[in-house]
Amino acid sequence: MISTNTNAAVANEPYPATPIGLPTLCQMAFDGLDLAPVWNRLVHRVNAQPGDAAALLDLSTIAQLQGRPQDRVALQTAALKLQQVYRRPAAIVAPRPLRLLAFMAPGDFMANTPLEFMLEGSSIVLDMMYIVPGTKLPEPPEHDVALVAIDESDATAPVLREISQLVKSWPRPVVNAPDRIARLTRAGTWELLKSAPNIVIPMNARIDRKTLVDIGSGDVAIESVLDGSGFPIIARPFWSQAGMGLVKLETASAIDAYLREWADAEFYLAPFVDYSSRDGLFRKCRIAIIDGHPFVCHMAISQHWMIHYLNADMRNDAAKRAEEARFMANFDSDFGARHAAAFRTIADRSGLEYLPIDCGETQDGKLLVFEVGTAMIVHSMDPPDLFPYKRPQMEKVFKAFQAMLHNAARAAP
Numbered sequence: 436m437i438s439t440n441t442n443a444a445v446a447n448e449p450y451p452a453t454p455i456g457l458p459t460l461c462q463m464a465f466d467g468l469d470l471a472p473v474w475n476r477l478v479h480r481v482n483a484q485p486g487d488a489a490a491l492l493d494l495s496t497i498a499q500l501q502g503r504p505q506d507r508v509a510l511q512t513a514a515l516k517l518q519q520v521y522r523r524p525a526a527i528v529a530p531r532p533l534r535l536l537a538f539m540a541p542g543d544f545m546a547n548t549p550l551e552f553m554l555e556g557s558s559i560v561l562d563m564m565y566i567v568p569g570t571k572l573p574e575p576p577e578h579d580v581a582l583v584a585i586d587e588s589d590a591t592a593p594v595l596r597e598i599s600q601l602v603k604s605w606p607r608p609v610v611n612a613p614d615r616i617a618r619l620t621r622a623g624t625w626e627l628l629k630s631a632p633n634i635v636i637p638m639n640a641r642i643d644r645k646t647l648v649d650i651g652s653g654d655v656a657i658e659s660v661l662d663g664s665g666f667p668i669i670a671r672p673f674w675s676q677a678g679m680g681l682v683k684l685e686t687a688s689a690i691d692a693y694l695r696e697w698a699d700a701e702f703y704l705a706p707f708v709d710y711s712s713r714d715g716l717f718r719k720c721r722i723a724i725i726d727g728h729p730f731v732c733h734m735a736i737s738q739h740w741m742i743h744y745l746n747a748d749m750r751n752d753a754a755k756r757a758e759e760a761r762f763m764a765n766f767d768s769d770f771g772a773r774h775a776a777a778f779r780t781i782a783d784r785s786g787l788e789y790l791p792i793d794c795g796e797t798q799d800g801k802l803l804v805f806e807v808g809t810a811m812i813v814h815s816m817d818p819p820d821l822f823p824y825k826r827p828q829m830e831k832v833f834k835a836f837q838a839m840l841h842n843a844a845r846a847a848p
């Protein structure tokens with residue numbers, strides 16, 4: 436039994452609180468380790484000291500890793516009532532470490548940029564300050580540079596609006612302006628990039644359930660919704676992440692069965708783009724655009740058009756891993772060079788110093804943009820015995836990200 440009654444509790448640990456943290460707990464789950472002993476120790480801490488905000492936040496993280504969203508919400512809410520600032524100490528002790536303040540929003544792993552992964556092995560001290568709507572802003576710790584880590588979503592929109600006003604007079608440099616993040620809805624990203632040369636980005640139309648019913652019945656033409664594009668289309672509930680509810684609908688007659696499975700009030704529709712390669716396989720890569728420069732984070736290869744790194748079964752296919760290794764080794768002179776202008780356009784039009792994207796390549800050689808979002812996970816958790824090429828590449832990504840923060844701090848007037 437966990438006590439989350441914080442009405443009378445006072446945070447009784449040093450400010451800011453220091454949790455175990457997302458990378459350590461994620462790595463344990465990723466490696467298949469049993470989190471029950473950690474959970475039990477944290478519960479004991481909270482029951483002994485109800486003001487242990489760090490333990491509550493770690494319990495919230497474990498609850499999400501175990502697929503218990505309601506527990507995650509309750510535990511995170513209890514933690515944030517006690518403290519709104521949490522610290523990730525520097526991995527390397529330095530005489531004058533860079534101090535980074537991250538503006539964060541309450542929510543699950545998709546609510547914020549997973550900065551703790553990006554600072555692996557660095558001398559940067561990270562303070563994560565959660566902005567809770569309706570709650571007074573806490574006193575921020577001393578810092579050299581701030582970063583808006585909040586991703587775009589319906590849930591985080593109020594927080595981004597609040598931060599937009601706050602950073603106008605912020606005394607330190609701020610990376611990733613909140614108003615620019617807020618533009619990156621699926622529809623907003625399409626508007627931003629649809630006219631860009633050498634970029635293909637499928638239109639994403641957010642529609643209500645009645646419109647989708649009318650498309651299925653033939654009362655509304657799909658071409659009128661998707662700027663002239665017809666079937667096949669891709670449909671997903673408006674909240675969908677990681678492929679939840681994402682399906683390819685070949686004809687209007689398939690819509691009725693889809694709606695029987697998904698009871699949501701709103702959906703996104705997009706035209707289907709066949710991006711299969713000559714060998715019939717589909718390839719999708721995650722690229723982090725850092726200070727205008729692209730860095731590859733992974734490439735997944737699959738027989739299916741809907742690819743995620745885990746469902747591509749990269750662990751069990753040596754040939755796929757060998758291709759990914761070649762892709763990473765040759766990225767700067769091959770894929771990165773071919774699409775250099777497109778990556779610069781995305782960086783310029785987004786106006787963000789850090790922006791991960793998921794992309795592929797069309798059959799006529801253009802950059803195909805699937806999705807952009809500042810909360811996409813970029814990590815080095817893959818086992819080095821199977822993926823020996825991954826860690827050197829991810830260290831390159833992390834160093835570029837950390838250099839971007841140092842450069843931003845030096846630019847302060």
